[in-house]
Amino acid sequence: MDKKSIKNITQKSVPTSQEYVTILITTEEHLIKGKLYLPIPSVVENPTIENLLFYVLNCGNMFISMHDCIIMNRKSVEYQPERVSYYNINLNIVHSCQIVDEDKLL
Numbered sequence: 001m002d003k004k005s006i007k008n009i010t011q012k013s014v015p016t017s018q019e020y021v022t023i024l025i026t027t028e029e030h031l032i033k034g035k036l037y038l039p040i041p042s043v044v045e046n047p048t049i050e051n052l053l054f055y056v057l058n059c060g061n062m063f064i065s066m067h068d069c070i071i072m073n074r075k076s077v078e079y080q081p082e083r084v085s086y087y088n089i090n091l092n093i094v095h096s097c098q099i100v101d102e103d104k105l106l
Contacts, residue, residue: 020067021049025089026074026096033100034069034087049099057097063088 020035036056041047044055056064065088072081 019049019052021053022100023053023066024098024100025066025094027089027093028095029074031072031074032066032069032087032089034066036064036066053097053099057091057094061091063090065089 020037022033023036025032036053038049038052039055041052044051065086067086069084069087070081071084071087
């Protein structure tokens with residue numbers, strides 16, 4: 001394989017071996033629901049979903065990356081919420097974060 005092929009594989013691949021959790025993030029302007037991939041369970045002493053989520057949100061990261069997101073404006077209801085495959089969120093603007101069921105819309 002040449003370097004170009006390796007680069008394309010690396011950029012397009014989404015971590016599938018890791019567990020993810022569906023979360024709902026509230027900011028001042030938006031509600032954002034999406035999949036957040038969790039780190040390897042060995043990074044925390046008691047690797048429950050809640051502890052891994054706590055680690056992701058409080059380990060000094062400035063941004064988190066979410067996949068398969070639904071973004072809704074809190075102040076004006078749209079007919080169709082915006083759907084994006086990948087979204088980076090600055091943790092400084094997050095008001096709250098909660099784990100939600102994957103099948104529920106918002």
